[in-house]
Amino acid sequence: DIQMTQSPSSLSASVGDRVTITCRASQTIARYLNWYQQKPGKAPKVLISAASTLQSGVPSRFSGSGSGTDFTLTISSLQPEDFATYYCQQSSSTSYTFGQGTKVE
Amino acid sequence: QVQLQESGPGLVKPSETLSLTCTVSGVSISSHYWSWIRQPPGKGLEYIGDMYYTGSANNNPSLGSRVTISVDTSKNQFSLKLTSVTAADTAVYYCAGRRVVGGWLNYFEYWGQGIPVTVSS
Numbered sequence: 001d002i003q004m005t006q007s008p009s010s011l012s013a014s015v016g017d018r019v020t021i022t023c024r025a026s027q028t029i030a031r032y033l034n035w036y037q038q039k040p041g042k043a044p045k046v047l048i049s050a051a052s053t054l055q056s057g058v059p060s061r062f063s064g065s066g067s068g069t070d071f072t073l074t075i076s077s078l079q080p081e082d083f084a085t086y087y088c089q090q091s092s093s094t095s096y097t098f099g100q101g102t103k104v105e
Numbered sequence: 106q107v108q109l110q111e112s113g114p115g116l117v118k119p120s121e122t123l124s125l126t127c128t129v130s131g132v133s134i135s136s137h138y139w140s141w142i143r144q145p146p147g148k149g150l151e152y153i154g155d156m157y158y159t160g161s162a163n164n165n166p167s168l169g170s171r172v173t174i175s176v177d178t179s180k181n182q183f184s185l186k187l188t189s190v191t192a193a194d195t196a197v198y199y200c201a202g203r204r205v206v207g208g209w210l211n212y213f214e215y216w217g218q219g220i221p222v223t224v225s226s
Contacts, residue, residue: 001166001167030209031209032209032211034211034212034213036150036213042218043199043201043216043217043218043219044150044199044213044216045216046212046213046214049209049210049211049212050208050209050210050212051209053210087149087150089150089212089213091209091211091212094163095152095165095166095167096152096163096165096203097152098149098150098151098152099149100149101149101150
């Protein structure tokens with residue numbers, strides 16, 4: 001089973017900050033990596049698929065990079081609506097595992 | 106627009122079967138894999154399984170044979186049955202549509218609002 005490990009588990013940031021979240025897979029997953037944003041009491045929303053493809057309607061301040069085992073989600077300038085929990089998720093194996101989440105507060 | 110709506114009981118007794126249904130509107134049932142994902146209170150997301158309209162299915166090995174997912178194309182619905190539940194199955198259950206395109210694009214595109222389910226006597 002592929003394990004996904006995010007770091008940090010939480011971070012404190014201010015509006016305008018550049019925020020970086022990392023995700024590491026326990027084995028190589030090529031670019032089968034997606035990022036989701038979840039706000040309290042709401043369903044997750046996909047931000048980025050295939051490691052770096054921005055979903056339609058997602059602001060360009062979000063970007064993703066990486067391949068193999070190491071991936072990064074970057075928010076170039078944090079906005080008030082970006083305070084949320086972020087999850088990575090692999091789609092290389094059919095266990096479709098998620099990382100444990102990173103809370104941006 | 107695309108909408109997914111979960112329905113089912115919010116309370117299930119231990120050892121019984123949890124049954125949920127998701128109604129899909131605004132998109133063809135043949136366009137996605139139809140998935141169930143859950144989130145225990147205060148915890149992260151866990152993929153349960155999914156099915157394509159053809160009957161092709163994937164299940165999370167950690168849940169073993171307790172999971173059955175079915176798709177009813179005539180009603181634009183899909184369902185989850187989870188047998189022999191325990192308190193560890195208490196969670197918010199989300200239905201979702203997984204999009205698979207060529208290359209590396211394979212992601213949960215659409216989500217329902219989630220339905221909380223508690224396992225308790």
